[in-house]
Amino acid sequence: EAQVTQNPRYLITVTGKKLTVTCSQNMNHEYMSWYRQDPGLGLRQIYYSMNVEVTDKGDVPEGYKVSRKEKRNFPLILESPSPNQTSLYFCASSSQTGGRPQHFGDGTRLSIL
Amino acid sequence: GQNIDQPTEMTATEGAIVQINCTYQTSGFNGLFWYQQHAGEAPTFLSYNVLDGLEEKGRFSSFLSRSKGYSYLLLKELQMKDSASYLCAALSGTYKYIFGTGTRLKVLA
Numbered sequence: 001e002a003q004v005t006q007n008p009r010y011l012i013t014v015t016g017k018k019l020t021v022t023c024s025q026n027m028n029h030e031y032m033s034w035y036r037q038d039p040g041l042g043l044r045q046i047y048y049s050m051n052v053e054v055t056d057k058g059d060v061p062e063g064y065k066v067s068r069k070e071k072r073n074f075p076l077i078l079e080s081p082s083p084n085q086t087s088l089y090f091c092a093s094s095s096q097t098g099g100r101p102q103h104f105g106d107g108t109r110l111s112i113l
Numbered sequence: 114g115q116n117i118d119q120p121t122e123m124t125a126t127e128g129a130i131v132q133i134n135c136t137y138q139t140s141g142f143n144g145l146f147w148y149q150q151h152a153g154e155a156p157t158f159l160s161y162n163v164l165d166g167l168e169e170k171g172r173f174s175s176f177l178s179r180s181k182g183y184s185y186l187l188l189k190e191l192q193m194k195d196s197a198s199y200l201c202a203a204l205s206g207t208y209k210y211i212f213g214t215g216t217r218l219k220v221l222a
Binding site: 031033035040041042043044045048050056058059090099101102103104105106107 | 115157202209212215
């Protein structure tokens with residue numbers, strides 16, 4: 001089954017404790033992206049990757065890091081999480097862009113205390 | 114700047130037709146997407162327009178006017194399961210997506 005898998009689905013942690021949210025897709029997609037979704041603000045793009053070893057900043061990259069060492073994986077790293085990063089996070093992938101629909105993972109709900 | 118506007122909430126009756134509007138100001142505009150998101154779930158793709166005009170897909174249609182920076186999603190024969198948020202998203206250039214805040218649609222029996 002074609003899917004985008006995120007882990008963990010839920011996490012409560014404390015300020016400053018490094019964490020990684022993993023994202024994996026099995027569709028051989030070139031393009032992958034991370035979003036955060038906050039009430040009243042909608043989905044905002046954090047980082048995206050056009051292919052292996054190629055990444056770029058979205059609209060809200062501060063406090064986040066990403067890497068794309070393999071085509072299927074695109075982890076999101078919070079080196080020193082802060083409460084303002086409490087949010088619902090979605091990973092998405094598509095075969096290139098320019099009109100290709102994105103497939104979204106089920107989301108990761110992060111609470112930073 | 115980059116901006117997308119859509120109504121926050123709409124209500125319609127089962128069996129009716131509803132139109133959800135979206136206006137955008139996006140540099141390097143390269144297409145407009147609509148996604149459906151049920152509460153607590155991931156967004157799922159509905160439609161894509163890059164040229165002016167209407168795209169029809171079953172009960173759902175989407176329209177784009179590039180000169181006006183305007184799109185709408187038309188839902189016909191509304192069903193209870195259509196109660197969800199509808200997200201308008203513009204592709205800026207090749208890789209950057211700008212999403213609206215979403216329109217929460219309530220379908221009443």
